[in-house]
Amino acid sequence: MANDELGEIRQAILSGDPASLGSLAVPEHYRGVTVHADEVDLFEGLPTKEKDPRKSLHVDEVPTPELGPGEALVAVLASAINYNTVWTSIFEPIPTFKFLKKYGKLSPLSKRHDLPYHVVGSDLSGVVLRTGPGVHRWQAGDEVVAHCLNVELESPDGHNDTMLDSEQRIWGFETNFGGLAEIALVKANQLMPKPDHLTWEEAASPGLVNSTAYRQLVSRNGADMKQGDVVLIWGASGGLGSYATQFALNGGAIPVCVVSSQEKADICRAMGAELVIDRSAEGYRFWKDEHEQDPKEWQRFGAKIRELTGGDDPDIVFEHPGRETFGASVYAARRGGTIVTCxxxxxxxxxxxNRYLWMNLKRVIGSHFANYRESWEANRLIAKGHIHPTLSKAYPLEETGQAALDVHLNAHQGKVGVLCLAPEEGLGVRDQQLRERHLDGINRFRGA
Known part of the structure; x- marks a missing residue:
């Protein structure tokens, strides 16, 4: 890191003097992980799985954006990889520059986001550097994490649930200046307190997936899970599913965890889940070919669930794989049950x-990220040690492309982290006593 001003900022944070950040200069440039508008055709003609994020994700020196009203600049210690960064890196389903161009037309301030490069990333842990006019809750030196809801709130639509706002976007995916960088620009109402017992990389990893799983499964805006519910969780050891499994267990529900290997099954059992289906070992093939599904496989799958539960079908199906599994999910849910999908x-x-949906009075609920309140509650459960990070590995910023490839190829467990200003792993813990009580849970996915 050649930037002297960023070096001073990092030193102030690591030396335990974050309050001094207010007196330090904000650098004019910083390093960020970007995709380039002139490379959107880079993978044209290739199958999705052959598109390599290492070729499209660059670590560039970029100008620090102007700080606007209601915003904050954050020195980013660590970030994490989500599927939206993978989609951005392979320019699917559309290049994100279309999002940035549309956002840029909204106002003179949002025009900052319409650039020929896109600084990506929808998670961070770090320290507030500066706040813009109108911000009073947060100040320079505050240790924070950020959720990824960017919302304008000038329309009445969002004032009951900000996810319904007409100008709702996902930060670092549909906006610029994301978290896979040394500095990030966020709205102040994205900020939440960093959990004191976690390292920077651990604290950065739950954000998007933890909040998404909370709304999808726990919130009244999602499945409104209650004690005793049987919850079928696809990909139960992955980024989303690992949090859904924890929320089910923490909330008195009964998770049925679907995974694709014995190693992943072992992780679910280590989290406390007793009912696990290894779909690879069972050999489920829900599609006969590219065009036709196999209802007999749905039936075999449903029978396996009832075998494990003592005859109960799922009250809730936690759906996120989509096309591959959705037919089986609709079939498997109990009469009157809920399939909640993202x-x-x-x-x-x-x-x-549709016969299984309409004749058995089932519901399909679409769920997308979470509002500020839901994100705050999800983060509070992390901070209290009821829900734990699922970080398995962390890469340096320079190797973000490899980190994204791991997620793209499903060659990972839980979440994959990225160190930004943090020079090494293991830093940032403020409450060692709470950490010691939960070390097994915090480290459960490490090395997996």
Whole structure:
């Protein structure tokens, strides 16, 4: 890190004097992980799985954006990889520059985001450097994490639930200046207190997936899970599913964890889940070919669930793979049950037999990220040690492309972190006593 001003900022944070940040100069440039508008055709003609994020994600020196009203600049110690960064890096389903161009037309201030490069990333842990006019809750030196809801709130639509706002966007995906960088620009109402017992990289990893899983499963805006509910969780050891599994266990529900290997099954059991289906070992093939599903496999899958639960079908299906599994999910949910869906990492065009939905009075609920209150509650559970990070590995900023490739190829467990200003792992813990009580949970995914 050649930037002397960033070196001073990092030293102030690591030496335990973050309050001095207010007197330090904000650097004019910083390093950020970017995609480039002139490379959107880089992977044209290649199958999705052959598109390599290492070729499209660059670590560039970029100008520090102007700080506007209601905003904050954050010195980023660590960040993490989400599927939206993978999608950005392979320019699917569309290049994110279309999002930035649309946002840039909204106002003179939002025009800052419409650039020929996109600084990506929707998670961070760090320290506030500066706040813009109108910000009073946060100040320079505050240790924070950020959730990724960027919302304008000038429309009445968002004032009951900010996720319904007409100008709701995901920061670092549909906006610029994201968290995979040494500095990030956020709205002040994205900030939340960093959990004191976690390292920078651990604290950065829950953000997007933890909040998403909370709304999808726990919130009244999602499945409104209650004690005793049987919850079928696809990808239960992955980024989203690992938090859904923890929320189910913490909330008195009964998770049925679906995974794709014995190693992943072992992680679910280590979290406390007793009912686990290794879909690879069972050999489920829900599609006969590219065009036709196999209802007999749905039936075999449903029978396996009832075998594990003592005859109960799922009250809730936690859906995020999408095309590959959605038909089985609709079939498997109990009469009157709920399928709550987001993400669609295996494909957006879902097919299912509507007879199982309509004749059995099931519901499909679409769920997207979380509002500030839901994100705050999800982060509070992390801070109290009820829910734990699922970080398995952390890469330096220079190797973000490899980190994204791991997620792209599903060659990871839980979350993959990225060190930004943090020079090494293990820094940033403020409450060692609370940490010691939860070390097993915090480290459960490490090395997996």
């Amino acid at each position: 993400a669609s990492t295996s494909g957006y065009l879902h097919q299912y037999d």
